[in-house]
Amino acid sequence: MDPMPSTITTDITEYVTIEGDVLDAVIFRIYGQGPDALSVVMGANPHIRSMPVHLSVGTRLHLPSLPEAVPAARVRLWD
Secondary structure, three states: OOOOOOOOOOOOOOEEOOOOEEHHHHHHHHHHOOOHHHHHHHHHHHHHHOHHHHHHHHEEOOOOOOOOOOOOOOOOOOO
């Protein structure tokens, strides 16, 4: 089992990277989703835009709450 410097809970506000961390994998592990969460995390962490794919060990990531998804409208073709 890999050691994780940050405890993963539903109330995470910060994550400190460990060796081999890749941003999209960290986001999926914490949020359970990809592209929508990625844009929110990137917006909250402009300092990581110029980093390589594998984040440096000890990089601090601010992990904001995600906005609630708006359910898609239901379309009925026939009554």
